Amino acid sequence: MAVIDAVLDRLLDGLLGLGRLLSPLCSLYVLLQLSALVVLLLLSLRVVCLLWSHAQFTRRLRCFSKPPTQNWLMGHLGEMRSTEEGLQAVDQLVRTYSHSCSWFLGPFYSLVRLFHPDYIKPLLLAPASITVKDELFYGFLRPWLGQSLLLSNGEDWSRRRRLLTPAFHFDILKNYVKIFNHSSDIMHSKWRRLVAEGESRQDMFNHISLMTLDSLLRCTFSYNSNCQESSSEYIAAIFELSTLVIERRGRILHHWDYLYWRSPEGQRFKQACSVVHGFTRTVVQERRAQLLHRGEPESHTDTTGGEEKKKKRVADFIDLLLLSKDEDGHGLTDEEIKAEADTFMFGGHDTTASGISWVLYNLSQHQDYQDRCRAEVNDLLQDRKTEDLDWSAPVCLSVRQSVCLLACLSLFLSGGWVIPQGSICLVSIYGNHHNPEIWPDPDVYNPMRFDPENSKDRSSHAFIPFSSGPRNCIGQKFAMAELRVVVALTLRRFRLTPGGVEVRRLPQLVLRAEGGLWLTLETLDAPQD
Numbered sequence: 001m002a003v004i005d006a007v008l009d010r011l012l013d014g015l016l017g018l019g020r021l022l023s024p025l026c027s028l029y030v031l032l033q034l035s036a037l038v039v040l041l042l043l044s045l046r047v048v049c050l051l052w053s054h055a056q057f058t059r060r061l062r063c064f065s066k067p068p069t070q071n072w073l074m075g076h077l078g079e080m081r082s083t084e085e086g087l088q089a090v091d092q093l094v095r096t097y098s099h100s101c102s103w104f105l106g107p108f109y110s111l112v113r114l115f116h117p118d119y120i121k122p123l124l125l126a127p128a129s130i131t132v133k134d135e136l137f138y139g140f141l142r143p144w145l146g147q148s149l150l151l152s153n154g155e156d157w158s159r160r161r162r163l164l165t166p167a168f169h170f171d172i173l174k175n176y177v178k179i180f181n182h183s184s185d186i187m188h189s190k191w192r193r194l195v196a197e198g199e200s201r202q203d204m205f206n207h208i209s210l211m212t213l214d215s216l217l218r219c220t221f222s223y224n225s226n227c228q229e230s231s232s233e234y235i236a237a238i239f240e241l242s243t244l245v246i247e248r249r250g251r252i253l254h255h256w257d258y259l260y261w262r263s264p265e266g267q268r269f270k271q272a273c274s275v276v277h278g279f280t281r282t283v284v285q286e287r288r289a290q291l292l293h294r295g296e297p298e299s300h301t302d303t304t305g306g307e308e309k310k311k312k313r314v315a316d317f318i319d320l321l322l323l324s325k326d327e328d329g330h331g332l333t334d335e336e337i338k339a340e341a342d343t344f345m346f347g348g349h350d351t352t353a354s355g356i357s358w359v360l361y362n363l364s365q366h367q368d369y370q371d372r373c374r375a376e377v378n379d380l381l382q383d384r385k386t387e388d389l390d391w392s393a394p395v396c397l398s399v400r401q402s403v404c405l406l407a408c409l410s411l412f413l414s415g416g417w418v419i420p421q422g423s424i425c426l427v428s429i430y431g432n433h434h435n436p437e438i439w440p441d442p443d444v445y446n447p448m449r450f451d452p453e454n455s456k457d458r459s460s461h462a463f464i465p466f467s468s469g470p471r472n473c474i475g476q477k478f479a480m481a482e483l484r485v486v487v488a489l490t491l492r493r494f495r496l497t498p499g500g501v502e503v504r505r506l507p508q509l510v511l512r513a514e515g516g517l518w519l520t521l522e523t524l525d526a527p528q529d
């Protein structure tokens, strides 16, 4: 022992001697080592905490079935594909699990996927303060749409919703039906010309997206862009933004803002945003100035009784938002109105275009239903002087794929199942609409499923293309009115047959078709009434 002590003493002496020699350098070195150690410790602690909370969370999600994963680390990452095969995989998932399942994206990120109305209903009907929009799903839209109705939460959302709701009242929407007729007329004139030139095979998505943008621009800004006939910088920017948002979702490295804003795609996004924002800001500011100058915007054109009584500009969404006031008499700022108008343009054109395109596609596949619908439309328009449809005049769609919400409190489902607080819930609208437990033979096109007689035993949440509950689609009535006008006028004027191209569905923010949705058009003579 004495020998060991002596050796240690010598060693220490030596080290201290060396330490004295190198003391300034050494203390820096020790400091660096210590800091590295602390960082390492903190990191390890963070990883342990993450693992612990993940383990807790996973345990609480155990009541939801977990589909098999390829490996424990990646979980189900990469298995949600935006392709026809991806949709078929959802069909399989719904057939196997029927209500819901858990879904793991890598080791730390999990979701609850819901496919059944009994599970979806409590979530969508929960107060908006309990379920908030998930940032991962919606965050990429923020630089474009700002803090608008679609992306806000809590008190901010409920104030906006109260201020915006009157703008979607039936009495207001009635005035837009003329615009829907007009935009359809422009599209149909173009189709007639194309058919006469021998180009009867057309991509419905392309034409109908332009038409819905055209009508939305008129309803929102009273702006006649002529976009159905010639290209416009604003329209090109809207299309660019819609595509870039989808691309970003699919590229994991681009989820990181730092990399995205330095990438060519991020630069294109910025450029398109500045075009869209510039346009909206100018309209809002000009209209605000007009309002201050001339007072309230002109009242609506009264079309009751079929005849126009006043030839005045129809109040558009911007007018209505400029005039809206909350209970304290406060209105929306220019920036807030800009955000809402951009959101209408985003939320209103692709969705409605997708709905109309798929209705026409299904009717082209089922000539018997197409003939029946056409006969109904012709009956309705019989004795009218004009072909235009009005509000009193006048189908199945699932154009949005999903709604993604974050549970701020635990939510109790039937059968004692609990969605734990903090869970991200993906309400699969597609899965719900293809659930064989609710819809026998879900792939068979049968519009008679919606006959009131056949619907009476079905859950109120079996069909929710516009979502439901406090955060349902504010534009539902607007969209349905436009859809009815466009489909009815199209069937009256054209026969649609399949375009001879295999259709592969492309699930993006809305349901599309790879390479477009091609149909063959045949111009019909006006029916002899």
Ligand code: HEM
Pocket (backbone or CB within 6 Å): 149, 150, 151, 161, 343, 344, 345, 347, 348, 349, 351, 352, 355, 399, 400, 402, 403, 404, 465, 466, 467, 470, 471, 472, 473, 474, 475, 476, 478, 479, 480
């Ligand atoms: C067929 C056409 C449409 C479909 C299928 C549709 C579907 C939906 C769905 C499923 C939601 C809920 C989204 C979520 O919770 O994340 C939603 C919300 C919304 N939609 Fe639509 N939509 C359509 C047309 C429109 C139109 C025409 C407008 C406006 C002019 C519009 C504006 C909005 C807005 C602002 C929200 C957010 C509402 C809120 O959070 O309070 N939508 N829509």
